[in-house]
Every structure is written in structure tokens, then in C-alpha cells.
Amino acid sequence: MAADTKVEEVSTPKTIPIVSAMGRWTLEELSALRTSWQLWLSVCANWRKIEWRATIHQAHEVTNRSALLVAVVMAFTGAILIVQGGTQAQRIVGDLSPIGPAFLQLLIREFGPVITAFMIAARYGAGIAAEIGSMRVTEQIDALRLAGAPPVQYLVLPRIYGGLLGMLPIIVFGSVIAYYTGAVTAFYGFGVGWDTYFSTSFVKLADVAVGVAKSLTFGIAVPLMSCDAGLNARGGAAGVGQATTRAVIASSVLVLFLDLVVGTLGYLLLG
Amino acid sequence: MLRLVTNVGEVALQFVHETGGVSLVLGRLCKRLFRFKIDGDEFFRSMRSYGEQSLLIIMLTAAFTGVIMVLQTAVYVKKFGVYDLVGWFAGFSTFREVAPLLIGLMFSGRVGANNCSELATMRITEQLDALRILALDVYELMILPRTLAMVLSMGVLTVFGNLMAVLSGALSARLLFDLEYNTFFFSLFDRLQPEDYLVGIEKALVYGFVIAIVSSHFGLNAKSGSRGVGRAVNAQVVACAVALFCVDYVMTSLIR
Numbered sequence: 001m002a003a004d005t006k007v008e009e010v011s012t013p014k015t016i017p018i019v020s021a022m023g024r025w026t027l028e029e030l031s032a033l034r035t036s037w038q039l040w041l042s043v044c045a046n047w048r049k050i051e052w053r054a055t056i057h058q059a060h061e062v063t064n065r066s067a068l069l070v071a072v073v074m075a076f077t078g079a080i081l082i083v084q085g086g087t088q089a090q091r092i093v094g095d096l097s098p099i100g101p102a103f104l105q106l107l108i109r110e111f112g113p114v115i116t117a118f119m120i121a122a123r124y125g126a127g128i129a130a131e132i133g134s135m136r137v138t139e140q141i142d143a144l145r146l147a148g149a150p151p152v153q154y155l156v157l158p159r160i161y162g163g164l165l166g167m168l169p170i171i172v173f174g175s176v177i178a179y180y181t182g183a184v185t186a187f188y189g190f191g192v193g194w195d196t197y198f199s200t201s202f203v204k205l206a207d208v209a210v211g212v213a214k215s216l217t218f219g220i221a222v223p224l225m226s227c228d229a230g231l232n233a234r235g236g237a238a239g240v241g242q243a244t245t246r247a248v249i250a251s252s253v254l255v256l257f258l259d260l261v262v263g264t265l266g267y268l269l270l271g
Numbered sequence: 272m273l274r275l276v277t278n279v280g281e282v283a284l285q286f287v288h289e290t291g292g293v294s295l296v297l298g299r300l301c302k303r304l305f306r307f308k309i310d311g312d313e314f315f316r317s318m319r320s321y322g323e324q325s326l327l328i329i330m331l332t333a334a335f336t337g338v339i340m341v342l343q344t345a346v347y348v349k350k351f352g353v354y355d356l357v358g359w360f361a362g363f364s365t366f367r368e369v370a371p372l373l374i375g376l377m378f379s380g381r382v383g384a385n386n387c388s389e390l391a392t393m394r395i396t397e398q399l400d401a402l403r404i405l406a407l408d409v410y411e412l413m414i415l416p417r418t419l420a421m422v423l424s425m426g427v428l429t430v431f432g433n434l435m436a437v438l439s440g441a442l443s444a445r446l447l448f449d450l451e452y453n454t455f456f457f458s459l460f461d462r463l464q465p466e467d468y469l470v471g472i473e474k475a476l477v478y479g480f481v482i483a484i485v486s487s488h489f490g491l492n493a494k495s496g497s498r499g500v501g502r503a504v505n506a507q508v509v510a511c512a513v514a515l516f517c518v519d520y521v522m523t524s525l526i527r
Contacts, residue, residue, distance in 0.1 A: 021323035068282060069509060076516035083523045084368050092356070092462075110343055118376060122508045130501050189524070202346070238392070241501050245384040248508055249328060252380065256335040256373075263342045267447065271349065 032250070036228040042152045043160060043224070049153045050161060058162025058223075063170045066123045070116055070174045077115050078178030081106065082185040096190050100197030103182055108203060108211040109266075112175035114259050117218035120163075120170065121251035125226035128159055129247030132230025133240040141231065151231065159223040167219030168212065210266035217258045225251040289488070289510060296488045300418060303410050310416050317420035325381045325428065332377050333370055333432035337440035340365050341447065348448060357450055358458035361440045366433055366463070366471040372519055374432050375478035378425060379511035383486035386417060387507040390490025391500040399491070409491075418483035425479030426472055433471065470526050474519065481518055485511050 085103055089096055132155060135141050141151050186192040226247035233243035340361040347353055347360070390413070393399050402409050437459065444450040486507050493503035 017319065018323055018326070022327050025323075025327055069513070072513055073516050076520045080368070080516070080520050080523050083520075084364065088360075088363055092359075105346060106343065110339065119512060122380070122512050123505075126505045126508060130505065134498075134501075207346075237498070237500060238388075241388045241504050244501060244504055245380060245388075245508075248380045248384070249377065252377065253328065253331060256332060256339070260335050260338050260342075263339060264447070267342055267345050271345075 032228075032232070032246075035232055036225060036250075039152070039156065039228045039231070040224060043156060046150075046153055046157060049157060051154065051158050054154070054158035055161040055165065058159050059166035060162075061127075062120060062124050062162055062166030062219075063173075065127070066120055066170060067173065069123055070119050070170055071177050073115065073119050074112075074174035074178040075181045077111060078103075078107075078181035079185040081111065081178070082182040083189060086186065086190045090190075096186075096192050097196050098202070099186055099190070099192055100183070101199045101202035104179060104200060105202040105207055107175050107178055107182075109207045109214075110259075110263070112178065113171050113211055113214040113218055114255060116171045116174040117167070117215075117222060117255045118252055119174075120167065120218075121222045121226070121248050121255065124163075125222045125247045125251045126244045128223060128226040129230040129233075129243045130240055132227055133233030133243035136231055136233045137236055137239055156223075156227045156231075159227055160220055163219040163223040164216060165219075167222075168215045171211075171215045171218075206266065206270035209270060210262065213266065214259060214262050217262055218255050221254045221258055222251045225254050289506075292492055293484055293488045293514075296414075296484050296491070299410055300415060300484065303408070303415050306411075308411055309419065310412055313413060314416035314420055317417050318424060321382050321420060321424040322427075324385065325378055325424075326431070328377055328381060329374050329428050329432050330435045332373050333435040334439040336365060336369055336373055336432075337361065337436035337438070338443040340369060340436070341440045341443045345447070354448065354450060355454060355458045356462075357444050357448065358441070358455040359462040361444070362437060362459040362463050363467060365436045365440070366468050367474075368471070368519075368523070370432050370436055371429055371471045371474040371478060372515065374429055374475065375425065375482065375515050376512060378421075378428065378479070379482045379486070379515065380508055382421065382424070383482045383507060383511055384504050386421075386483070387486040387490040388500050388504050390487060391493030391503040394491060394493050395495045395499050414483075414487050418480065418487070421483040422476050422479040425475045425482075429472055429475035433468070473526070474522055477518060477522065478515055481514050482511055485514050 082099065082103060085099055085106075086096060089099055089102075132141075135144075135155075141155075144151050144154060183194065183197050186197050187194065229243045229247035229250060233239045341357060343364075344357045344360045348357060390399075399409055402412070441452050441455045444455050445452060489503045489507035489510065493499045
């Protein structure tokens with residue numbers, strides 16, 4: 001009998017590396033989503049505890065520190081979209097006169113908020129994550145907690161309110177720059193006159209409402225994801241680096257997702 | 272006022288400095304390209320790890336993009352009733368412009384940042400100097416294979432992303448405007464030329480190259496100290512974004 005019983009071989013299942021890596025990534029992301037959700041809940045629970053000075057300081061950081069980056073990127077965006085839209089319009093409609101108003105509508109509703117929010121995520125979000133992340137790995141967050149200063153109230157809330165205050169102005173600023181570089185491109189590239197370009201005939205109140213709603217949501221989303229990445233940083237300087245890249249990617253994906261959600265809601269509710 | 276002038280000057284100097292650094296990396300890379308001795312193992316390893324790192328995030332991004340582009344057509348659909356243009360509009364802007372750009376931004380945030388932090392860590396722990404002492408060339412060993420891997424992965428990822436965007440676009444058009452799948456795909460295939468698709472892929476390949484040299488430059492020139500790596504990675508993400516938009520503008524106006 002004893003001879004028959006073999007030691008049962010523990011066979012590790014063969015895995016396709018890329019699939020298992022993707023599965024692992026999904027699981028990690030889901031658990032990370034849970035921590036961001038918890039952070040969001042505690043932010044909601046403490047929403048009254050505004051620190052005005054810190055909030056104003058953060059709003060200043062959002063707008064001022066990223067202004068140049070946003071200006072450069074949005075200037076290119078305006079030119080690119082006009083060239084692209086002009087090509088599109090020439091091929092299908094053969095009439096370039098609606099290019100200005102159509103571009104303004106697209107800018108207000110879609111590209112102004114999204115591209116600017118991406119840039120804010122790359123600069124402000126990464127900055128927050130690095131700051132809070134290095135506080136976390138040097139145990140300053142624990143020190144704050146010990147001193148009776150909850151990090152959500154002193155670190156996270158001012159950044160979220162700062163984002164909420166600062167995002168709309170910087171998006172308007174970026175969109176204005178894109179609109180004017182678009183005008184220059186349309187004039188010199190396609191010969192569209194200033195009068196035809198600067199017309200608001202395509203823009204309705206619904207577009208402005210959707211644009212503002214998007215700006216405000218992104219203003220909350222970017223600091224939230226970045227604070228979460230920073231608060232969950234682990235293990236020394238390398239951990240802080242990882243937290244920064246996490247913050248950029250997570251904020252960007254959430255921005256796109258919220259863009260989709262708010263855009264769909266706007267279409268269904270406002271048209 | 273003086274502070275403003277100082278700031279602008281500093282930014283301009285920094286811009287010139289980084290541009291010069293990136294072109295140095297580009298020049299050295301080109302020199303190695305002629306000899307073309309490439310480390311095959313590193314190439315395949317990088318290809319695989321780039322795919323693992325970014326495939327899911329890029330598919331997600333592309334899926335969102337498809338829906339957003341279809342939503343944007345809603346205005347025209349309502350105004351002019353052009354249901355047969357939805358597929359074309361969504362496809363045209365996604366393939367030519369939005370998909371490569373967004374995929375490039377995500378790729379730079381994930382793969383570029385990883386490459387940069389790895390090189391920066393090697394730099395501040397003096398491993399790069401050790402390589403030089405062993406008469407090993409870091410460009411041949413790491414940067415050339417990685418650059419090729421990034422260029423190729425961007426191409427492949429954009430093909431995947433485009434597919435994802437079209438599928439999610441068709442689905443959302445169906446749900447939002449009750450547009451038949453047939454109408455969507457017919458207007459996509461009928462009005463779109465193969466060039467429109469290929470322009471996007473070309474752009475993606477160039478973006479891959481840009482991300483590779485920019486991230487390598489910031490990694491190779493990281494300042495020492497534990498904060499150096501973090502700073503390098505942050506600067507890399509911002510610089511990549513600016514470089515991508517700049518290259519995008521040049522390519523868009525060259526290829527009409």
C-alpha cells in the first residue's frame with residue numbers, strides 16, 4: 001500500500017505572463033480604488049472643516065504654478081485642433097465658415113477641461129503626491145495624527161477645496177489661449193476671417209454648463225487621487241517616486257472616466 | 272515685476288538646457304544606430320514589460336475616448352440630423368488625433384516614468400559610472416533597445432487602442448442615439464481612407480521615440496540625493512507632455 005502512494009506533485013498552473021501580470025494589476029488597482037473611495041468618504045464626512053488659509057494657498061498653487069505649462073500646451077492644442085478640424089471640414093462640408101464656432105463649442109465642452117486637467121494632474125497632482133508621500137514615508141503623517149491633527153482635515157481637504165477653487169480659472173485661462181491660437185491658425189492656415197471665426201453661434205448654455213460641471217469635478221478628482229497616492233506611499237524614496245507616477249496615471253484615468261460620465265449625463269439631461 | 276522677469280528667464284534657461292540635453296541623447300543614440308549592435312534580450316524583456324505595464328490602462332483610456340468622441344457628435348447629429356456621419360467623425364478624430372495623443376500621455380506617465388526612475392536610480396547609486404569603468408556603453412546596453420521597444424510598443428498599443436475606441440464608440444452610439452452598428456461601421460469604413468488610420472500609427476511611433484529620448488535624458492541627468500529621482504520623474508512627465516503636443520502640432524501641419 002505504502003508503495004502505491006506517491007508524493008502528490010504540486011503542479012503550479014502554467015500562466016501566460018502577460019495575462020497574469022494584467023490580472024495582478026487589476027487586483028491591485030481595485031484595492032487601490034477602495035482606499036481612494038474610503039478617502040472620499042472621509043472627505044465627505046469632514047467637508048465643513050475648511051482651513052481657509054491653506055485652501056487659498058493651494059488654489060494659488062494650482063493656478064499659478066501650472067499656468068505656463070497650461071498656456072504652452074493649450075496653445076498647441078488650439079492650433080492642432082484647428083488644423084485637424086479644418087482638414088475634416090474641407091473634405092466633408094467644403095465650407096470652413098463654421099470652424100470657429102464649432103471649435104469654441106468643442107473647446108468649452110470637451111478639450112478645454114480635459115487637456116487642462118491632464119496637465120494639472122501631471123504637475124500639481126504629482127507635486128501633491130510627492131509632498132504627502134515623503135511626509136508619509138518619514139512618518140510625519142503619523143506625527144500629525146498623534147498631535148491630534150487628522151491628515152484628512154489638514155492635508156487633504158485644503159487641497160481638494162484648492163482644486164475646486166483653482167481648476168475653473170485655469171481651465172478658462174487655457175481655453176482662452178487655445179481659442180486665440182486657433183484664430184491665428186485659422187487665419188493664416190485656412191484664410192478664415194476674424195469675424196467668421198469669433199462667433200458664438202454654436203455655443204449654447206448647455207455647453208457652458210457641462211464645461212463648468214466638468215471643471216469642478218476634475219478639480220475634486222485630481223487632488224483626491226493624488227492625495228490618496230501620497231497617503232499610501234510605502235518604502236522610502238522609491239515609494240515616493242512610485243506614488244507620484246501613480247498619482248498622474250490614476251488622476252488622468254479618473255478624469256477621462258468622469259468626463260465620460262458628466263458628458264453622458266449632460267447629453268441626456270441638457271442635450 | 273522683477274520677480275516675473277527672473278522667473279521667465281529661469282524657465283527659458285531651463286527649457287534651453289533640457290532641449291540641449293535631449294538633443295545630445297538623440298545624437299548619441301543616432302551614432303549607435305549606425306553600428307546597430309542591439310542587445311536582443313533587453314529588447315524583448317522591455318517589450319514584454321511595457322506591454323504588461325500599460326496594456327490595460329491604455330485599453331481603458333481608449334474605450335473612454337471612443338465614447339467621448341461619439342458624445343461630441345451629438346450636437347451635430349441633433350442640429351443637422353447627420354446620423355451617417357457619426358462613425359466617420361468619431362473614427363477620424365480618434366484615429367488621427369485623440370487616440371495616439373492620449374495613449375502617448377498615458378504611456379509617458381507609466382512606461383516613460385519607469386524608465387526614467389530606473390535610469391535615475393542607476394545614476395545616483397553610481398551604477399552608470401560603474402558601467403563606464405567596465406567599458407560598457409549604457410546607450411548600447413539599455414537605451415537603444417528600450418527606445419526601439421518603446422517605438423514598437425506605442426505602435427502596437429495604438430492599434431489595440433483604436434480597436435477598443437471603435438468598439439466602445441459603436442456601442443455608445445447604439446445606446447445614445449439608437450444608431451445601428453451597420454450604419455456606424457459603414458460610415459467609418461466608407462468615408463475613412465487608410466491614410467487616416469496610418470497617420471495615427473505614424474504619430475504613435477514618433478511619440479514612442481520622443482518619450483524614449485525625453486525619459487532617458489531626464490533619467491541620465493538626475494541630480495544626486497534621494498529627492499533627485501522624484502524630481503527627475505516629475506520633470507519627465509511634464510516635459511513629455513509638452514514635447515508630445517509640440518511634435519503633434521508639427522506632424523499635424525505637415526501631414527494634412
